[in-house]
Every structure is written in C-alpha cells, then in structure tokens.
Amino acid sequence: MDSLVLSERPRSKREIVRYKIVSRNSGELKGTSVGFRTRHKLKGEWKLEDAKSFTLDTEEEMRSALSFIAASCDGAMPSADGRYLMLPIGDQDAGGVEDVLGSLSADGRAGLLVDLLREAAEAPELLTTLLDQASKNPAFFAEAAATLNLARYKSALGELRYLIETSTREQDFQELLAEHPWMFGSEYSELLQDRNLVRGSQQDFVLRRTADKFIEIVEIKTPIPDRKLFRFNEERRVYYAGPELAFVVGQVQRYIEELDADRLRIQALDGEDTHKVRAKIIVGRDVDDGQRQALRRFNGHLHRIEVLTFDQLSQIAGQVVSYLERLVPAAAGR
Structure with missing residues (x-):
C-alpha cells in the first residue's frame, strides 16, 4: 500500500x-x-x-x-x-486550435458537433449564442439544420414505407407518426397531447393547423392489403365506397358531430374552439388509377373530411425529405 x-x-x-x-x-x-x-x-x-x-x-x-x-x-x-x-491555449493560440480541429477525422468533428449541441440544449447561454450566430448567417445554419435532420427523416421515411408494405396493425403506424409528426406535412405546426376531446373516445391524432391555428383530427387505419377502398360495379360502370372506407368515414362523422355538440364545454375546459372542425382519414392504398380517380371524386363530395391513402402520406413525407436534400446537395448525393 x-x-x-x-x-x-x-x-x-x-x-x-x-x-x-x-x-x-x-x-x-x-x-x-x-x-x-x-x-x-x-x-x-x-x-x-x-x-x-x-x-x-x-x-x-x-x-x-x-x-x-x-x-x-x-x-x-x-x-x-x-x-x-x-x-491549453493563450490569447494568441487560436490558429493552433483551428489546426488541431482541422486534423480531426470526419467522425471526430461530427462527435464534437454532437457534444456541442448536447451542451447547448442544457446551457441557455450557449444556446442563446448559437441562435444569435444563426440570425447572422441564416443560410449556413439552415443547411446545418437540414443536414442534422436528413438522416433521421430518411430513416423514418424508409420505416413508413416498410410498414405500408408489411404491417396490418394500426398501432405500428400510430407509434411511428407520433414520433415523426412532420410526416403529416407543413400544413400542421403542432401535435397536441390531449386526444380525449370527445367523451368516451380517443382520437388517434389532434394536430394544430399552421395557417389558422385551429385543430384538426386525424384518424389512422391500415393500408388494408389485398382489399381496395372502392368497389366497381360492372353493370353501372361506377365506383362506390367499400365497407372499410364507409365504416371509418361514419366513425369520423360521429366524432365531428360530438365535437360540434360539445363545443362550449371543450372551449371552457381545453381552450380549443372545435367549431367546424375538420378531419383527415388515412387508410388504404393507391392500387391503380381508377382507385385514385374514385378517391378524388369521393373527397369532392365529403364535407369537412378528407381521405388520404398511405401512398399519399408517403408522398407528403417524401416531399419533406426531398426539400432537405435540396438544402444539402452534397449529403443527398452520397
């Protein structure tokens, strides 16, 4: 010893x-x-x-x-x-520090950036300094932010597309979209945690619209593989809603009626105005052009409800990723 x-x-x-x-x-x-x-x-x-x-x-x-x-x-x-x-550095050694940082590998520099962002998240003064620098050089920081989001968003988009092809569980899609609400598009600015606006039921998602700040409900179903949203009557040469689509539309219509009837209570307790609230339904696939045209006509006759397929949701999310790739052309080319 x-x-x-x-x-x-x-x-x-x-x-x-x-x-x-x-x-x-x-x-x-x-x-x-x-x-x-x-x-x-x-x-x-x-x-x-x-x-x-x-x-x-x-x-x-x-x-x-x-x-x-x-x-x-x-x-x-x-x-x-x-x-x-x-x-250890003195006032005159800044150039030496830059030389040392420049000699680091790409992984080393990325690690330093991750550490810096982690510290900024917990240090208000450092975060304020970063935001100040961002306001002075917005183009650079926009590209940096896009770079940081791109890999995560592309991975999430890949997972969505995989689920569309393989999953029949609503919960799989709900969990992914709860973690990545950006997939709904820039039409919405916020995912609300309170999903119990209607007594006795819970909506899948309640989103705040970017344009007017009103809320909108989103009901998630499944891609219903091997079944089309619309049936086709050969004799009449007409498409009509299949049972899966008819059921979910009726379900959401009931939600809207209850939100309208309970508007004053919701406004008093939750601070949300549900007057003329709108809803989206995500269900099914774009199987062929006939189905796409039938869905377009169907939506044209719906009131306060819009139906999207999972393929259309994938396209919306893909547009977000494409926008980030345009901001980071070097990363997109890898």
Whole structure:
C-alpha cells in the first residue's frame, strides 16, 4: 500500500491510496486499485471514515477518473464517456486550435458537433449564442439544420414505407407518426397531447393547423392489403365506397358531430374552439388509377373530411425529405 496525503488538518486527513492485490497463497501480484480515503483523528488515533472513502477497482475506472480530473482542472467540460481533448491555449493560440480541429477525422468533428449541441440544449447561454450566430448567417445554419435532420427523416421515411408494405396493425403506424409528426406535412405546426376531446373516445391524432391555428383530427387505419377502398360495379360502370372506407368515414362523422355538440364545454375546459372542425382519414392504398380517380371524386363530395391513402402520406413525407436534400446537395448525393 502506497499513499499520498492530499490534505491534512489537525483532526482530518484525506489521502489517495494505491492498493496492491496479491494472492494469499503464492504472493503473486494480481493487480492494483486506487482509493480515496478520509480519516478522522479521535483520541489521538486516526480512524477511517467509511462514508467518505471509496475505491476504484478497475483500470477503466481509474483512467476515466484521471481524465475527468485533468479536464476539470484545465477548465474543460467533463463528459460521461471519459474521453477528452485537452489543449491549453493563450490569447494568441487560436490558429493552433483551428489546426488541431482541422486534423480531426470526419467522425471526430461530427462527435464534437454532437457534444456541442448536447451542451447547448442544457446551457441557455450557449444556446442563446448559437441562435444569435444563426440570425447572422441564416443560410449556413439552415443547411446545418437540414443536414442534422436528413438522416433521421430518411430513416423514418424508409420505416413508413416498410410498414405500408408489411404491417396490418394500426398501432405500428400510430407509434411511428407520433414520433415523426412532420410526416403529416407543413400544413400542421403542432401535435397536441390531449386526444380525449370527445367523451368516451380517443382520437388517434389532434394536430394544430399552421395557417389558422385551429385543430384538426386525424384518424389512422391500415393500408388494408389485398382489399381496395372502392368497389366497381360492372353493370353501372361506377365506383362506390367499400365497407372499410364507409365504416371509418361514419366513425369520423360521429366524432365531428360530438365535437360540434360539445363545443362550449371543450372551449371552457381545453381552450380549443372545435367549431367546424375538420378531419383527415388515412387508410388504404393507391392500387391503380381508377382507385385514385374514385378517391378524388369521393373527397369532392365529403364535407369537412378528407381521405388520404398511405401512398399519399408517403408522398407528403417524401416531399419533406426531398426539400432537405435540396438544402444539402452534397449529403443527398452520397
């Protein structure tokens, strides 16, 4: 056991201690550990204070603690992973810092950016500084924001398209859209958490419209594979709504009637005006041109309700991703 006294007062002492771990039988050195020990003087004897003492048992713990202490002493911001780049600089050394940062790999620079954004999210002063810089250079920061969103949005779009081809569970689509409400398009500015406006039922989504701030409800069904939204009567040469489509339209019509009837209570309790509230239904696929034309005519006769297919939802989300790709042409080409 070796030790170093870190601080000593008449009645207390703090030490850092290195323990050698040896075999009881052979005396062979098995390893070392480092401990921080606090002792208190009582009746002329030094007594160990267990509550203020602890041991680092592995090399990983020791190296992480060493990096953390060194970074803290140099004024850096320690992080949980224990990896730091410590570079003492003076007023004239800014160019040297730029050279060091420039020598980092792409992954290293990306890691620094992630750390910076994480710190900004928790540090109001840093966030304010970033926003100030963004106002001075909006084009650059618009491209940076698009770059950060692009990979996440493309991944989510891929997941949506996969679900459209494979899933028959409404919950799968509801969970994905709750995490990525941007897929509904820029027509909406906010996804509301309160989905119990109608007594005894819960709407799938309640969204706030960008243009007028009124709310709109969205009902999610499934792509209903192997079944078309519209049936075709060969004798009359006419398309008509199939049972799945007719059912969900009736369901949403009832929601709208209840929202209208309960308008004053909702306005008083929830602060939302549901007068003439509109709704969207997402159901089915674009199977062929006949189905698309039938849906267009069907929507033309609906009042306060619009039906979209999952293919159309995918196109809306795809337009958002395409817009981001146009802002980041280099990233889009990879």
